[in-house]
Amino acid sequence: EVKLVESGGGLVQPGESLRLSCAASGFTFSDYPMTWVRQAPGKGLEWVSAISGSGGSTYYADAVRGRFTISRDNSKNTLYLQINSLRADDTAVFYCAKHGIRQQLASPLQYWGRGTLVTVSS
Amino acid sequence: EIVLTQSPGTLSLSPGERATLSCRASQSVSSSFLAWYQQKFGQAPRLLFYGSSGRATGVPDRFSGSGSGTSFTLTINRLEPEDVAVYYCQQYDKSPLTFGGGTKVEIK
Numbered sequence A: 001e002v003k004l005v006e007s008g009g010g011l012v013q014p015g016e017s018l019r020l021s022c023a024a025s026g027f028t029f030s031d032y033p034m035t036w037v038r039q040a041p042g043k044g045l046e047w048v049s050a051i052s053g054s055g056g057s058t059y060y061a062d063a064v065r066g067r068f069t070i071s072r073d074n075s076k077n078t079l080y081l082q083i084n085s086l087r088a089d090d091t092a093v094f095y096c097a098k099h100g101i102r103q104q105l106a107s108p109l110q111y112w113g114r115g116t117l118v119t120v121s122s
Numbered sequence B: 001e002i003v004l005t006q007s008p009g010t011l012s013l014s015p016g017e018r019a020t021l022s023c024r025a026s027q028s029v030s031s032s033f034l035a036w037y038q039q040k041f042g043q044a045p046r047l048l049f050y051g052s053s054g055r056a057t058g059v060p061d062r063f064s065g066s067g068s069g070t071s072f073t074l075t076i077n078r079l080e081p082e083d084v085a086v087y088y089c090q091q092y093d094k095s096p097l098t099f100g101g102g103t104k105v106e107i108k
Helices: none
Strands: A005-007 A010-012 A018-025 A034-039 A044-051 A059-060 A070-075 A076-082 A092-099 A108-112 A116-120 B004-007 B008-013 B020-027 B036-038 B046-050 B061-077 B085-091 B101-107
Touching: A018 A034, A018 A116, A018 B020, A034 A070, A034 A076, A034 B004, A044 A070, A044 A076, A044 A092, A059 A070, A059 A108, A059 B020, A076 A092, A076 B008, A108 B046, B004 B085, B008 B020, B020 B101, B036 B061, B046 B061, B061 B085
Parallel strands: A010 A116, B008 B101
Antiparallel strands: A005 A018, A018 A076, A034 A044, A034 A092, A044 A059, A070 A076, A092 A108, A092 A116, B004 B020, B020 B061, B036 B046, B036 B085, B085 B101
């Protein structure tokens, strides 16, 4: 059974940094691209970043490029998202998701975690 | 960036009716790399369809997906109370991957 469990969210002040984690199990982690998607309260889904199975290729939405860094540790079956210079409009639930086809970024988001809430407020 | 526009914003129907949800892309989506997701209140999204019409595991056959190019449709036949959710389309053809704004399906 595929399981994705996000952690690392919480209440932070503007300007601070945070690292989100996504622990994966139930599949060969290094074979699959992974993605982060966020959802602001009461809003729609926003793709944030993706990473290839090896970690050698990364992709970002324009809105977060330069502040967010995606990475993965295939020895620990864990995906990360480093978020710097947090702003109020970063307040959202952050989901990690597994792509559906081995080594293919152009594939649907087959499995999702339950998300972790990041709240940015002074 | 490929912009996806979903309509209507909200659909309010009676049980047993058919729901037709539209997703239009600002440019052609190659090989129908278009997915649909269902998000119930307080839950994570769930994949319903990929490749425009490929049904994901466990999705009832009351649901169907269709379309190509710039026009895609999700149809829910015989609407049931458990179908209340927000439905999103997403293209995975080109980076940045993008989502539509969502269609909320309500039961009258």
